[in-house]
Amino acid sequence: MDLLLDVGNTRLKWGLHDGTGWRGQGAVLLSALDGFADVLASLGSVERMLGANVAGATVGGRLGAFLERAGLAAEWIRPLGEGYGVRNAYLDPSRLGADRWAALVGARALHDGAALVVTSGTATTADVLDSQGVFQGGVILPGLDLMRLSLARDTAQLPFSDGRFERTPRRTADAIQTGCLHAQLGAIERMFRLVAGEPGSLCLLNGGAAAALAPLLECPLREVDNLVLEGLVRMLGAD
Incomplete structure (x- = not known):
């Protein structure tokens, strides 16, 4: 199973995927972030984690600690100039929000x-x-x-x-x-x-x-x- 995290300004959205489809999705308010530790404990065996974090380093650090205790390495994406079927024409591609980059990749995968x-x-x-x-x-x-x-x-x-x-x-x-x-x-x-x-x-x-x-x-x-x-x-x- 793979764990995907969308860490926004207000909520953390998570999804559990087995390579063929979603096996669970949910959300946790950042104001109650400690509750994500309970979510992790309930997910069972997870092999990999990948996330987009626009909530900042402090939230990312807390999540990294939760993930480490669960035996997972935190891996956060960064926007690219080109990848996954999308070319990023931002004047400075690295300045695009990670969530917007991931959403564009998702959109391209769902609609050509x-x-x-x-x-x-x-x-x-x-x-x-x-x-x-x-x-x-x-x-x-x-x-x-x-x-x-x-x-x-x-x-x-x-x-x-x-x-x-x-x-x-x-x-x-x-x-x-x-x-x-x-x-x-x-x-x-x-x-x-x-x-x-x-x-x-x-x-x-x-x-x-x-x-x-x-x-x-x-x-x-x-x-x-x-x-x-x-x-x-x-x-x-x-x-």
């Missing part, structure tokens, strides 16, 4: 046409992958909940409360939720225009806010549980 690769988590990223497998570039914006939180934190009378999407909101909570959703949807749909003219182009959407965004997006769409894990398993299988 042009794609907009969208991860909607603490931040939302929308990355352009052309039909030749070239990552042309992408955007980063605050995620849905972060947008809502910023309004509650930095304004006097706009609360952080649950609202719903409405065409013409008539409650403040609905106005906030609808406005933040429009901001996310608009950014994604504008970025999708960059690949819309290519045959079979698709928006590949994953992340914690995917369920809120998917019904409202007006572009060809496929939801994927975790593109980072999909990319990592391809990297491990290419060794």
Whole structure:
């Protein structure tokens, strides 16, 4: 069994893969990271581990200690200029986030046409992958909940409360939720225009806010549980 880790800004997502398919997936909040030691203990025999970490060295060090106690060596990916069917056209390929690189590899493995690769988590990223497998570039914006939180934190009378999407909101909570959703949807749909003219182009959407965004997006769409894990398993299988 192989253990794949996607260590984001808020959560650690893990997947257990046997070489042919997923045998388990789950998530642990970084605020409760010690709970991952219990997850490791429950997984049984694991031969290798590969991960993408954008949470920083401190979190990586803690995870490394957990893995070492479980008899595993921590191996963290770094973005490449080219590999696994993807060419990285970033001006400095090493500066691309490891999670975005893994998501692009996962997207290319799942779809061989042009794609907009969208991860909607603490931040939302929308990355352009052309039909030749070239990552042309992408955007980063605050995620849905972060947008809502910023309004509650930095304004006097706009609360952080649950609202719903409405065409013409008539409650403040609905106005906030609808406005933040429009901001996310608009950014994604504008970025999708960059690949819309290519045959079979698709928006590949994953992340914690995917369920809120998917019904409202007006572009060809496929939801994927975790593109980072999909990319990592391809990297491990290419060794």
